[in-house]
Amino acid sequence: MSAFSLAAVFSDRCVLQRNKPVSVFGSGPDGMNVSVILRFPDGAEYRAAAGVSCGRWRAILPPLKENGGGTLEVRCADESLVFTDIAVGEVWLCGGQSNMEFELQNCTSGPDHLKNDSPDVRFYYTQKKVMTEPDFFECEKKTAWALFSPENAKCWSAVGYIFGKKLSEKLGVTVGLIGCNWGATSASNWMPMDALGESEETKPYLTDYLKRIEGISPEEQKRAYDEYVPRAEEWNRKYGELLLKKPGMDWAEAERVLGKNPWPGPVNYFNPFRPGAMYESMLKRVCPYTLRGFLYYQGESDDFRPQSYYALFKHMIRIWREIWRDDLPFLFVQLPGHRYASDPDYKHWSLIREAQYKVSRTVEGTGMICAIDAGEFNDIHPRDKEPIGDRLYKLALEKVYGLLSADEAESPDIDRIVFKGGCARVQFKHTGGKLCAKGDGEITGFELAGEDSSYRPAQAELSADGNSVLLRAPGISSPAYVRYLWTNYPERVDLYGSNGLPALPFRMDGQETEMHYTGGIQQIMEL
Numbered sequence: 001m002s003a004f005s006l007a008a009v010f011s012d013r014c015v016l017q018r019n020k021p022v023s024v025f026g027s028g029p030d031g032m033n034v035s036v037i038l039r040f041p042d043g044a045e046y047r048a049a050a051g052v053s054c055g056r057w058r059a060i061l062p063p064l065k066e067n068g069g070g071t072l073e074v075r076c077a078d079e080s081l082v083f084t085d086i087a088v089g090e091v092w093l094c095g096g097q098s099n100m101e102f103e104l105q106n107c108t109s110g111p112d113h114l115k116n117d118s119p120d121v122r123f124y125y126t127q128k129k130v131m132t133e134p135d136f137f138e139c140e141k142k143t144a145w146a147l148f149s150p151e152n153a154k155c156w157s158a159v160g161y162i163f164g165k166k167l168s169e170k171l172g173v174t175v176g177l178i179g180c181n182w183g184a185t186s187a188s189n190w191m192p193m194d195a196l197g198e199s200e201e202t203k204p205y206l207t208d209y210l211k212r213i214e215g216i217s218p219e220e221q222k223r224a225y226d227e228y229v230p231r232a233e234e235w236n237r238k239y240g241e242l243l244l245k246k247p248g249m250d251w252a253e254a255e256r257v258l259g260k261n262p263w264p265g266p267v268n269y270f271n272p273f274r275p276g277a278m279y280e281s282m283l284k285r286v287c288p289y290t291l292r293g294f295l296y297y298q299g300e301s302d303d304f305r306p307q308s309y310y311a312l313f314k315h316m317i318r319i320w321r322e323i324w325r326d327d328l329p330f331l332f333v334q335l336p337g338h339r340y341a342s343d344p345d346y347k348h349w350s351l352i353r354e355a356q357y358k359v360s361r362t363v364e365g366t367g368m369i370c371a372i373d374a375g376e377f378n379d380i381h382p383r384d385k386e387p388i389g390d391r392l393y394k395l396a397l398e399k400v401y402g403l404l405s406a407d408e409a410e411s412p413d414i415d416r417i418v419f420k421g422g423c424a425r426v427q428f429k430h431t432g433g434k435l436c437a438k439g440d441g442e443i444t445g446f447e448l449a450g451e452d453s454s455y456r457p458a459q460a461e462l463s464a465d466g467n468s469v470l471l472r473a474p475g476i477s478s479p480a481y482v483r484y485l486w487t488n489y490p491e492r493v494d495l496y497g498s499n500g501l502p503a504l505p506f507r508m509d510g511q512e513t514e515m516h517y518t519g520g521i522q523q524i525m526e527l
Helices: 110-116 136-141 158-171 193-198 203-213 218-245 251-258 277-286 306-324 348-362 386-399
Strands: 015-017 022-027 033-039 045-051 056-061 067-076 079-096 121-125 175-181 293-297 330-333 366-369 413-420 423-429 435-437 446-449 459-462 468-472 481-484 495-497 506-509 512-514
Touching: 015 175, 022 067, 033 056, 079 158, 110 158, 121 158, 158 175, 158 293, 158 386, 175 277, 193 203, 193 306, 203 306, 218 251, 277 306, 293 386, 306 330, 306 348, 330 348, 330 386, 348 366, 348 506, 366 386, 413 506, 423 481, 435 459, 446 468
Parallel strands: 015 079, 079 175, 079 293, 121 175, 293 330, 330 366
Antiparallel strands: 022 056, 033 045, 033 067, 045 056, 067 079, 413 423, 413 512, 423 468, 435 495, 446 481, 459 468, 481 506
């Protein structure tokens, strides 16, 4: 028989989503009834009730107005749980891998935020543990929502915090952020393992894993993983010592000194990087906590299989919405520029960006920010997260809250390409009024090709109206293909809209091509 409890994501200081029915959920003995009462100092009171079935219960509070200082009381028989300092505002889940995980204290603007800010932002972090660990549930009980302070916030997601601070200031409400991210994770870690077998594009993620554990008993799998852990810890310790002696040491050089990094170890049932692991041990632990939407920054760890990323990412979004039973807005970051010094330009990040762009244009209720200018050469973790958080904030104002136009919040995007007279004219939309060239006024990064698909750098000139770029390339008299910033890491990003946002990278072909935006987030919040 299950003991009566609330999900760990409910605690003192938690933030509940305004203007939507709110789920309150937990576990308990079958056949028992649970009552929920939410009270505020201004006299506002909300009630809900639910029965326990199969050890679980879920009560639905009516839509709440923004508020603070509340008390949440949940009763089951003669047991009662009480939480205080409850706020009602806007709640967003911050998902993905290390660039969403990247801590505020390590961000370029982080020290200034920690020293000078006093935002109405609260944070809950799902623990980074897997359910195979014996202390998983005991540790989860110790997780709780935190108020902003220099000590509390230093480990918060920098991207999430910057977004939340700006949103709170704009809307005048408390913003709650749920950190649900883990460095180096694939999108396949954030969806059920069985779901990976549902399409030919994603099936290799599952079959590769099953081959690795074929014929290996659970006991052998655990022993292999337990043997790996101290080896990985020792390597990381020595790597840290090397960095103290030689900051900025190239990864390839570190592996020459220390030997190959053993990460991720044996990918078996006990490894947190197996398919489905974070879905079970992190995402589902906070589902179906009522949200306004998802923020997501991931894709780096799927660059080894870029042709599959569109199907994988689209499938993951669908699953997240299904388990929440809510077609929540899904706003995400297109991969920035990046390349390690020791690597050639494989252009696989270009393919990931293309897949992300396609998702933003084909999956209803999604939105994407461009970050092509926000990367760093030889560092997969750019320290300046300010533009990422700010662009997500502006996109949310447009797509979710209806407070900005597309011209104000979105990057310039191709609308039409016409090949004529030995030239290509690329017309853009979402320019904020007109395009502009930063720096010395030269526009680099465009390439043209003829029917042989042999690309050459193109000379680019802005049109008189500022919404088009005219392209020519020496030696190409009949261009048939055009691409822009089709590289893992562009040394320069020159083309921007007057809204301050960089033009999206792309590749297009054909004699005349029109792009039509069909995505569109339909949910406009009642203010």
